[in-house]
Amino acid sequence: MDRRSYAEEPVGCDVDVQIAPAYAGSLSEVRLRQIAETVLHAESRLGQVAVVVTDDEGIRELNRDFLGNDEPTDVLAFSAQEEAEGFVAAPEVDDYLGDVIVSYPRAVAQAKEAGHPAEREIALLIVHGLLHLLGYDHGDEEERAAMWARQEAILAMNNAQ
Numbered sequence: 218m219d220r221r222s223y224a225e226e227p228v229g230c231d232v233d234v235q236i237a238p239a240y241a242g243s244l245s246e247v248r249l250r251q252i253a254e255t256v257l258h259a260e261s262r263l264g265q266v267a268v269v270v271t272d273d274e275g276i277r278e279l280n281r282d283f284l285g286n287d288e289p290t291d292v293l294a295f296s297a298q299e300e301a302e303g304f305v306a307a308p309e310v311d312d313y314l315g316d317v318i319v320s321y322p323r324a325v326a327q328a329k330e331a332g333h334p335a336e337r338e339i340a341l342l343i344v345h346g347l348l349h350l351l352g353y354d355h356g357d358e359e360e361r362a363a364m365w366a367r368q369e370a371i372l373a374m375n376n377a378q
Contacts, residue, residue: 229263229312230254236270240321244270244339252340253317255375256347264312266350268343269319276320291323292342294349317346340375344368 232253234246253268273289281287283295296315319342328338345368355361 230257231265233267240270252343252375256344256371259371260351262351264314266314267316270321273320273322276318289320291320292346293318294346296350315350317343344371
């Protein structure tokens with residue numbers, strides 16, 4: 218288990234946290250950054266990521282425009298490392314891993330349904346999204362079991378449960 222101080226940023230990790238103004242008073246930018254850094258550290262990955270907390274409409278637009286699903290969802294992960302047709306990344310972004318977008322209203326609703334605090338649900342969604350950026354998936358039962366186990370282990374490291 219990682220016992221380093223969270224005041225100490227992992228070398229080579231750069232986490233940009235953006236919180237929609239409507240939720241800025243409900244969330245700690247520092248805490249969200251800590252969650253993302255824990256994932257990168259636990260997976261021994263260096264690089265840059267963005268964590269964005271938005272509303273249902275914002276995530277619905279992204280889901281529609283980039284994935285063709287015209288509905289809100291809880292979390293989206295957009296990898297900067299995967300090759301996309303017609304897209305060429307600039308050489309200076311080699312260490313940019315991608316973006317994780319979380320819907321605050323959806324996270325709050327899911328937390329209420331699951332019977333745990335919204336902060337835990339948001340942490341879960343950030344961990345889940347970052348694991349997708351790092352190559353995890355849940356397309357079949359074996360992948361799902363591995364990803365869910367890794368999520369829980371990282372949440373435990375981060376005391377986010």
